[in-house]
Amino acid sequence: MLLGIAAYNYRNFDLIARQYSQCFITPKQETYSNRILQFRRNQTITMRKNRVCPVERARSLDLRIRRWFQNPQKILYPYINDGMTVLDLGCGPGFFSLDLARMVGKNGRVIASDLQDGMLQELQGKIEATEYAERIVLHKCEEDRIGIADRVDLVLAFYVIHEIPDKTRLFREIASILNPNGIVFISEPPFHVSGKAFRLTIQAALEAGLAEVPGERPRAMLSKTAVLRKA
Numbered sequence: 001m002l003l004g005i006a007a008y009n010y011r012n013f014d015l016i017a018r019q020y021s022q023c024f025i026t027p028k029q030e031t032y033s034n035r036i037l038q039f040r041r042n043q044t045i046t047m048r049k050n051r052v053c054p055v056e057r058a059r060s061l062d063l064r065i066r067r068w069f070q071n072p073q074k075i076l077y078p079y080i081n082d083g084m085t086v087l088d089l090g091c092g093p094g095f096f097s098l099d100l101a102r103m104v105g106k107n108g109r110v111i112a113s114d115l116q117d118g119m120l121q122e123l124q125g126k127i128e129a130t131e132y133a134e135r136i137v138l139h140k141c142e143e144d145r146i147g148i149a150d151r152v153d154l155v156l157a158f159y160v161i162h163e164i165p166d167k168t169r170l171f172r173e174i175a176s177i178l179n180p181n182g183i184v185f186i187s188e189p190p191f192h193v194s195g196k197a198f199r200l201t202i203q204a205a206l207e208a209g210l211a212e213v214p215g216e217r218p219r220a221m222l223s224k225t226a227v228l229r230k231a
């Protein structure tokens with residue numbers, strides 16, 4: 001929350017400072033300030049186009065400190081039983097995949113699916129020559145298609161839905177691969193995803209044939225969360 005307030009104040013301060021400084025600048029400074037503005041505009045356009053989290057950030061998703069505030073087992077234990085098949089959609093470097101593999105046990109399976117080969121390679125490096133290599137199946141999906149044939153009991157979509165352009169299509173596919181009573185656990189990052197955007201995401205899920213589980217709002221720090229079932 002403190003970070004949020006600081007970011008908000010910094011943004012306002014930045015805007016005021018820019019407006020104020022424009023009253024006193026020389027032509028040379030003006031050219032310089034225009035270049036900075038153009039640079040910032042280009043950056044924003046690039047960020048909008050590349051909405052997918054780059055592989056270079058894989059390590060930062062997998063920091064040990066993250067377990068202090070987003071411990072996968074504490075967040076997910078109410079939803080996972082031994083022997084389940086779980087889809088870790090947008091698994092990244094597998095921060096959740098290994099814990100999921102522990103939780104589903106020897107008879108269960110985790111399909112760790114990501115758009116980017118680099119992310120899947122990071123995860124492959126972590127599981128090879130471990131007992132989890134047999135339990136975790138790596139799967140590369142398309143931007144607009146998960147493309148797995150299996151039926152699953154739980155779909156974990158942690159910090160990924162906002163990176164997917166056609167959410168209704170995605171949720172339809174999720175509904176089609178869910179077992180009866182299957183669950184979708186959604187978490188979105190609060191700094192990237194506004195309350196309105198999150199409500200629209202849930203709306204898209206409902207339109208695609210999923211239903212909210214009444215009263216179920218799991219708590220995970222730095223997360224907007226929802227749990228859905230097949231309607």
Ligand SMILES: C[S@@+](CC[C@H](N)C(=O)[O-])C[C@H]1O[C@@H](n2cnc3c(N)ncnc32)[C@H](O)[C@@H]1O
Nearest residue numbers: 053061090091092095114115143158159160163
């Ligand atoms: C912010 S990372 C989150 C990774 C992981 N879920 C975590 O919480 O650590 C988002 C991941 O979603 C993946 N991704 C983005 N669009 C995707 C899509 N259409 N299908 C599958 N994965 C996607 C990205 O490649 C990236 O690895």
